[in-house]
Amino acid sequence: MKNPGIAICMAVTVLFAAAPGFSQSKSEQGQGQAVVTVLPKQEGTLPPSVTGQDLSVKVDGKPARVTSWKPFQSPENSLELVLLIDGSTSSALGGQFDSIKSFVKSLPPNTKAAISYMQNGSAIFAGPLTADHAEVLRGLHLPAGSPGSSASPYFCLSDLAKHWPSADREARREVVMVTDGVDPYYMRFDFDDPYLQAAIADSVRARLVVYSIYWQGMGNASSSSYENNAGQSLLAEVTEATGGKSFWVGMGNPVSFEPYLDELTRRFRNQYELGFTTGLTGKPQVETLKLKLSAPGTEINSPGQVMVYPAVSAQK
Numbered sequence: 001m002k003n004p005g006i007a008i009c010m011a012v013t014v015l016f017a018a019a020p021g022f023s024q025s026k027s028e029q030g031q032g033q034a035v036v037t038v039l040p041k042q043e044g045t046l047p048p049s050v051t052g053q054d055l056s057v058k059v060d061g062k063p064a065r066v067t068s069w070k071p072f073q074s075p076e077n078s079l080e081l082v083l084l085i086d087g088s089t090s091s092a093l094g095g096q097f098d099s100i101k102s103f104v105k106s107l108p109p110n111t112k113a114a115i116s117y118m119q120n121g122s123a124i125f126a127g128p129l130t131a132d133h134a135e136v137l138r139g140l141h142l143p144a145g146s147p148g149s150s151a152s153p154y155f156c157l158s159d160l161a162k163h164w165p166s167a168d169r170e171a172r173r174e175v176v177m178v179t180d181g182v183d184p185y186y187m188r189f190d191f192d193d194p195y196l197q198a199a200i201a202d203s204v205r206a207r208l209v210v211y212s213i214y215w216q217g218m219g220n221a222s223s224s225s226y227e228n229n230a231g232q233s234l235l236a237e238v239t240e241a242t243g244g245k246s247f248w249v250g251m252g253n254p255v256s257f258e259p260y261l262d263e264l265t266r267r268f269r270n271q272y273e274l275g276f277t278t279g280l281t282g283k284p285q286v287e288t289l290k291l292k293l294s295a296p297g298t299e300i301n302s303p304g305q306v307m308v309y310p311a312v313s314a315q316k
Contacts, residue, residue, distance in 0.1 A: 029311040030280025031067065032059070034289060035172055035209050035243055036272045037301040047270055047298050056292040059278040059308065068275030072268075078171040079268060081113045084123060084160060086153055086179035087143045088217040093178070094142050096215075096257045101140070103261040104133050111268075114165060115139040118179065121155035129165045153179040154199035157210070157238070161202035172271065174244075175203075176264065177212040181231030196234055200241045204286050204305045211244040212236075213260055215253055225251060243303035267301075274302070277311065284309045 040047045052069035072079070083100070085093070107113060113136045114129040126139025157177065164173060183193055203210055212235040216228075228251055236246040245267075247260040254260070274291070284307060291302040 028280050029277055030308040031275065031277045031311045032287075032306045032308045033207075033276075034274045034291075034303050034306050035072075035207075036274050036291065036303075037243065037267050037270055038272060038293065038295075039267070039270055039299055039301070041297055041299050045297070048295055050272070050293065050295045050298065054293055054295045055274070056294070057274070057276050058290040059276065059306070060287040061290075062279065064276040064278040066274065067277055068273065070273055072172060072271045072273060075110050077110065078168065079108075079111045079174060080129060080164075080166055080168065080171045081107070081111055081174045081176070082123075082129070082160060082165075083113070083115045084156065084175055084177045084179075085115065085117050085143055086156075086177075086215070086217060087117050087119045089143050089178065089180075089215050090217070091142050092253065093215060097140060099257040099261055101137055102258075103265070104136055106265065107133055112166070112171075116160065117143055118151075118153055118156035119144075121151035121159065123156050123160035123163070125165065152183045152195050153177065153181060154183055154193070154195040154234075154238075157199040158195075158202040161199070161206040161208055164206055164208075173206065173208050174268070175208050175210045177210060177235070177238075178215050179212065179231075179235070180214060180217045180228075181212065181233075181235035182217065182227050183234065193234065196237060200238055200305065201286055203238065203242050204303070205307055207307070208242055209244045209303070210238050210242040211264060212239055212246045213254070213257060214246070214248040228252075241304045243301060245301065278308060280308050280310060 038047050038050055050069075052066040055066050055069065057064040057066055104113060109131060112129045112131050113133060115126045115136060116123045117126065126141070127135060130136060157175070160175065183195055214232055214235065232246065232249060238244075239246045247263070248254040278287075286305050287308050289303055289306045291300060293300040
């Protein structure tokens, strides 16, 4: 070659382009959303006004920018709620029906609800998702109560997440699981339970906020103190990942669902939509979320995991 200098420059350019440490792919702008609950620390007092400037957001351990922060207080802010009842629970659940009926009847007009039962690994709906709350309650009945009839409650939650009965991407999607949380397909206390982790990932992708009320199932699987604690711990893992809450920590069944359902009503009234931007490399993915609130007198409940989409194709 007549000009060795040009040859050297070309060779260096090729080496830099091929080297892994000098990849030409760049981090894209990603964005996501989350449903966040803000409550007063003192019972009976209203939470103070909270603005986006009061928030500190990290996604995948890196600071993210708050792009929107607004309360769900308008009648146009629709909410979709599914009560997901374990098919293997005992007939004693009937003693909680009055509390469940009062709760459903008290739901505001902008709330569509449905009752679904965990059966053979699926979420089987007793009726449509509807704002006719009397119609919803016509689907309330005692489950079969046979041991293991639900298969794994986490199979059923995954099925619900994948087949949510609405295409409304603007609505909040909330789930209340009534189950002991025991996974008969993975009978050891392990947060790496693949069915648990799949249910969490599916719920995050579907934007579900999951709550749980512990209720023992039939058979011996949930009757020991070990399984009691294990089931509740697995449920807590799901609810913390999605921004919900697990109710009842103790042995045996709670005396009444009423205080938990009252708290759910209070939570629904104090939820915000958070929008954020962050870096993203590649396709949409699930990332960790950490949210801090500097407003005094409040406590915040946010999901531990969120979906992040490329900004050009971000989804609601």
